[in-house]
Amino acid sequence: MKTLVLGMGNPILSDDGVGLIVARAMENSVEGVDVVTTELVGLHVMEMLLGYDKVFLIDAATTGGKPVGFLQKLEEGTGGLHLFTSHGLNFPELLQLGKEMGYKMPEVGAIYGIEIVDEAVFGERLSPELAEKLDSIIEAIREDITAILSECASEDGATPI
Amino acid sequence: MSEKITINPITRLEGHGKIEIFLDDKGAVQDAVWQVNELRGFERFCLGRPAEEMTRIAPNICGVCPSAHHMAATKALDALWGVEPTPTAKLLRQLEYNAFYIEDHYIHFFFLAAPDFVMGPDADPAERNILGVIGKVGKEIGLKVIEIRKRNREIIKLLFSKPPHPEGGLPGGVPRGITQEDRKRIQETADLSLEFAQFALKLFKDVVLSNKAYVDLILSDAYNLKTYYMAQVDENNKVSFYDGKIRVVDPKGNEFVKFDAQDYLDHIGEWVEPWTYIRLNFLKKLGWQGLTEGEGTSLYRVAPLARLNVADGMATPLAQKAYEEMFDTLGGKPSHCTLAMHWARLICALQAAEENCKIAREPILTSKDIRNMNLKLRKKGVGCVEAPRGTLFHHYETDDNGILNKVNLIVATAHNAAPIAVSIKKAAQAFVKGPDVKEGFLNMVEMAFRAYDPCLGCATHALPGKMPLTVNIRERGGELIRTLRRD
Numbered sequence: 016m017k018t019l020v021l022g023m024g025n026p027i028l029s030d031d032g033v034g035l036i037v038a039r040a041m042e043n044s045v046e047g048v049d050v051v052t053t054e055l056v057g058l059h060v061m062e063m064l065l066g067y068d069k070v071f072l073i074d075a076a077t078t079g080g081k082p083v084g085f086l087q088k089l090e091e092g093t094g095g096l097h098l099f100t101s102h103g104l105n106f107p108e109l110l111q112l113g114k115e116m117g118y119k120m121p122e123v124g125a126i127y128g129i130e131i132v133d134e135a136v137f138g139e140r141l142s143p144e145l146a147e148k149l150d151s152i153i154e155a156i157r158e159d160i161t162a163i164l165s166e167c168a169s170e171d172g173a174t175p176i
Numbered sequence: 177m178s179e180k181i182t183i184n185p186i187t188r189l190e191g192h193g194k195i196e197i198f199l200d201d202k203g204a205v206q207d208a209v210w211q212v213n214e215l216r217g218f219e220r221f222c223l224g225r226p227a228e229e230m231t232r233i234a235p236n237i238c239g240v241c242p243s244a245h246h247m248a249a250t251k252a253l254d255a256l257w258g259v260e261p262t263p264t265a266k267l268l269r270q271l272e273y274n275a276f277y278i279e280d281h282y283i284h285f286f287f288l289a290a291p292d293f294v295m296g297p298d299a300d301p302a303e304r305n306i307l308g309v310i311g312k313v314g315k316e317i318g319l320k321v322i323e324i325r326k327r328n329r330e331i332i333k334l335l336f337s338k339p340p341h342p343e344g345g346l347p348g349g350v351p352r353g354i355t356q357e358d359r360k361r362i363q364e365t366a367d368l369s370l371e372f373a374q375f376a377l378k379l380f381k382d383v384v385l386s387n388k389a390y391v392d393l394i395l396s397d398a399y400n401l402k403t404y405y406m407a408q409v410d411e412n413n414k415v416s417f418y419d420g421k422i423r424v425v426d427p428k429g430n431e432f433v434k435f436d437a438q439d440y441l442d443h444i445g446e447w448v449e450p451w452t453y454i455r456l457n458f459l460k461k462l463g464w465q466g467l468t469e470g471e472g473t474s475l476y477r478v479a480p481l482a483r484l485n486v487a488d489g490m491a492t493p494l495a496q497k498a499y500e501e502m503f504d505t506l507g508g509k510p511s512h513c514t515l516a517m518h519w520a521r522l523i524c525a526l527q528a529a530e531e532n533c534k535i536a537r538e539p540i541l542t543s544k545d546i547r548n549m550n551l552k553l554r555k556k557g558v559g560c561v562e563a564p565r566g567t568l569f570h571h572y573e574t575d576d577n578g579i580l581n582k583v584n585l586i587v588a589t590a591h592n593a594a595p596i597a598v599s600i601k602k603a604a605q606a607f608v609k610g611p612d613v614k615e616g617f618l619n620m621v622e623m624a625f626r627a628y629d630p631c632l633g634c635a636t637h638a639l640p641g642k643m644p645l646t647v648n649i650r651e652r653g654g655e656l657i658r659t660l661r662r663d
Contacts, residue, residue, distance in 0.1 A: 027221065027236045054236060054341055058283065058325060108307070115310060116318055137221035 016167060019067040019121065020045065020160065021060070022052040023074045029138035030083075030131035030145050033152075034073040037129065040153045045160050061109045067121040069167070071160050072106070076128030084148030085130040086155055124163050127156050195600060195621065196451070197649045199657070203610035206652060208601040209451050210593075210625070219583040227256055227557075227578050231345035234570065237585075242341045243276035243332060244563035247418070248570040250345030255438065256557025256572055259348035259550055264543040268350045270418045271362065271535045272335045272342070273561070275328040277417060277528035278369050280564040281480075281521045282376065284629050286321050289518045292623055293384045297393070298616040313379070324372045327365040334358060349547030356542055366532035370494075373526040377498055380522055385505065394515040395506070398606035399624060401599050402427045402469045402512045404459060404476035406591065407486035408562040409434075414491040415483050415527060417562045423486050424459065424476060427469075429510040433461070437560030440569050444586065445474075447594075456594040457586070467598050475598070478566025478591040479628055480520035485510035490523065492530035498523045514599055517627040524564075553578055565629050566591050589630040599624040611649050611657045 022038020025031045035052040042050040048071075051063055064070055076087070106126075113120040129152055132142060141149065200206040218237055222230065234249040235242035247269065254261060261269065287306045294312055295304045303311075310318040335350060336342030344351035354362070384390045393399065409423045410416035422440065424432040435443055445460035458464050462474035469475065476482075484503075490496040502519050503509040535541065559570045566588030573582035589596075603624035607617050649658045 025236060027233060054242075058287075058322065062322075062326065108305070112307060112310075112318070115307060116315055116322065137217045 016047075016068045016164075017066065018048040018124070018164065019064065019070045020048050020050045021063060021070060021072050022050070023054075023060075023072065024052075025054055027137055027139060029136045029140065030142050031075050033075050033129050033131060033141060033145060033149075036141070036149070037127075037153055037156060038073050041157060041160065045157055045164075047164065048160070057109070060106070061113050061118075064109075064113065064121050065118055069124045069164075070121040071124040071163075072126045073156065074126070074128055075131045077131060078128070081130040083130055083132055083142065083144040084152060086152050087128050087130070088159075089126040089128045125159060127159075195604070195648070197604050197608060198652060198654070199608075199611065199649065200652055205601070205605040205608050208597075208604040210597045210600050219585065222583040223580050225580050227572050227574050227580050228253060228347070230570070230572065230580075230583075232343040234585075235341040235343060241276075241280065241563055241565065243273065243280075244561055244565075244568050245570070246336065246342045246345055247273050247561045248559045248563070248568045250347070250559065251419075251561065252557045252559030252570040252572050253345065253347035254557070255559060256554055256574065256578075257347040257551040258554045259548050259552070261349050262543075262545045262548050264353065264540050265349035265546045265548070266418075267535050267538055267541055268335055268354065268546065271532055271541075272332055273418050274528035274532045274535070275331040275365075277564055278373070278525050278532075279325045279328045279332075281525040281528075282321055282324060282372075284564075285376065285518060285521055285525075286317070288626060288629070289521075290383075292619070292626075293387075293390055293518075297619055297623060301619070304619070313383075317379075320372060320375075324369055328369065331362060331365060334362075346547065347551060348549060353544055353546045354542055359536060359542055362532075363536040366529065366536045369529040370526075370533050373522070373529040374494070377522050377526060380519060384519075391505075394513050394519075396606070398603050398620075399514045399599070399627075400512050401477070401514055401595055401602065403473055403595050404432060405482040405485040405510060406476045406478050406567055407483040408437075408560065408567055409487050410491060412491075413488040415487040415489075415495075415524065415562075416491065417524075417528065419561075422560065422567060425486050425510065427471070427473070427510070427512070429485065432459070437569060438558040440558065440560070440571070440586065444591075446590075452593070452597075454593045455590055456597075457591050458594065467594055467601070469595075469598055475594045476591065477595045477628075478588050479517055480524050480564075481511065481514070481517045482566060483524060483562060484520045490527050492527045492534075494530055495523050495527035498526055514624060514627045517629075521564075563588055565589065589628075592628050592630060596625045596628055596630060599628075608649070613649070613658070 020038050020041045022034040024034040026035055038050050038052050041048065053059065053063065076089070110120050131145060140146070196209045197205055198207040222233060230249040231246055231253065234245040237245055250269070286309065290309045291304045291306065294309045299308070306318070332342055334354065335352065336344040404424055404426055406422060406424045408416050408420045410420045413423065421434050422437055423434045424443070426432045433443060443460055445458050445464065446455040447458055447464045448455060458474040459476055465472055465474040484499055490499045502516070502523060503511060506513055506516055553574070555575070556573045561568050568588060569586040571584040572580055574580050600621060603621045607620045648656055650656055
């Protein structure tokens with residue numbers, strides 16, 4: 016099974032780029048996945064998904080009422096900051112468009128939303144509050160992806176990771 | 177860890193648009209304003225950095241037009257170091273920039289504009305989207321758009337790496353040249369793009385122009401705004417995306433001023449209003465005359481229609497023919513029909529495709545002479561390109577070591593901010609009669625400013641029918657009567 020971990024965010028918008036940082040941390044630590052990061056959404060993302068069987072998305076989120084660094088698994092059809100926006104296609108529509116076009120689109124393994132401060136600030140570093148929780152966020156997502164992939168492998172009769 | 181959460185479909189860079197409509201005692205629209213939460217602080221973020229970093233940083237400002245910011249930054253670095261790119265480097269830049277134009281304009285047209293015209297402005301929002309368009313005109317068109325886009329992105333990647341955010345711009349040149357093998361693929365892409373550009377214009381004629389109701393809508397007063405226009409032109413006053421002088425024409429189409437990009441501050445003023453965070457641009461020599469149109473206005477517009485109004489013609493033959501046809505249909509030049517932006521956009525994409533067909537066959541395109549290293553720090557540089565959404569200025573100043581101590585950017589949405597506000601007011605006056613707003617009103621108002629394809633200020637890049645937008649309808653005294661919200 017070909018699996019993609021896709022990190023989304025803006026690298027010069029401080030906490031907004033947390034999805035990029037967390038995704039890169041999955042590289043070489045979760046076996047059998049490709050890790051890609053992107054600043055954009057829309058068709059660009061659809062093209063990135065082509066050829067994969069399963070995709071995990073990691074994005075910043077501002078749901079309000081949650082502490083900075085709060086990690087949540089989002090339902091498909093809702094999403095993080097970069098799953099809806101910019102030039103027209105939100106994530107569910109992307110998947111649908113791909114299917115309508117006859118492309119094989121991947122199954123969504125999980126969408127991880129990481130709560131950040133709502134006020135956008137330019138910067139190349141995470142806020143201290145988020146940076147403090149970064150390691151635990153990475154670990155939680157790593158464990159979750161590994162567990163999901165392991166379960167899939169068991170269902171397929173393949174050797175678990 | 178599983179929890180269902182609904183999040184407003186906006187990005188932090190794009191902000192959130194809000195429209196306030198004020199009714200008079202009889203329920204007619206007295207005023208309407210477009211409020212934008214603009215994200216500030218980018219210029220300050222850049223200070224203290226080496227200027228050459230700007231071609232890496234600037235493309236991240238906007239998730240929609242990174243190539244435009246990249247090229248404006250690259251040209252600002254040329255000016256900062258007082259260097260001209262080599263002829264081959266200039267051609268390669270133009271090749272990449274045209275490829276970006278083609279990609280950008282077709283996404284806007286097919287994904288954002290076409291749903292209004294193919295499905296109809298009053299169509300069910302659930303169907304008024306790209307999926308509805310594909311269902312009606314066939315998935316082959318969708319596949320063509322995706323293929324053309326993909327192939328043009330290959331050019332961006334080949335020349336500046338890492339699409340969609342190119343980042344390899346260098347003062348005096350480009351980071352790499354191309355081989356004869358690359359040229360073959362580029363030629364194929366350019367030829368396919370030209371074929372597609374002609375197809376797209378034919379589709380526009382078949383679907384939009386053959387429908388009297390749509391033509392009437394384009395020509396209607398609700399979507400008409402008499403302003404000045406600004407755009408970049410070449411030495412023959414033809415439309416020019418990459419380089420040239422900045423020309424402004426008055427509402428009758430007469431040249432008002434023509435200037436070098438580096439003198440932009442002499443001609444562009446910025447006005448601040450308490451009801452919006454975005455700065456409203458105006459023609460400095462005329463002074464701020466308020467949110468007015470027609471005689472006495474100091475507002476100007478940029479973007480595709482402005483390019484065609486400003487120029488004496490297109491720079492390529494097929495685009496020139498389409499240009500003449502457009503103005504014939506619209507009743508002459510200039511045209512103030514805001515919805516004609518979509519038509520003008522397709523004509524600009526045609527010029528970009530024609531130019532790339534020519535560039536792809538230039539003998540010097542594969543030359544190794546891709547960088548002029550005669551760099552002399554001038555400590556001030558202004559770069560300008562005609563971005564897909566309109567004229568884009570990047571202005572950098574540095575200390576003796578090339579460290580930035582001033583950065584100023586003027587983006588298309590700032591040029592268009594005041595006209596967008598007036599366009600919305602006119603659309604609201606046409607479609608809002610009292611607090612009970614008819615179904616489809618939101619979309620009819622959205623169409624007034626979706627035509628500008630604004631970004632950086634408002635999340636208008638969502639699918640029609642899915643744009644996050646709040647409309648407050650208030651009594652004359654300001655009391656809120658009704659709120660309409662679309663997430």
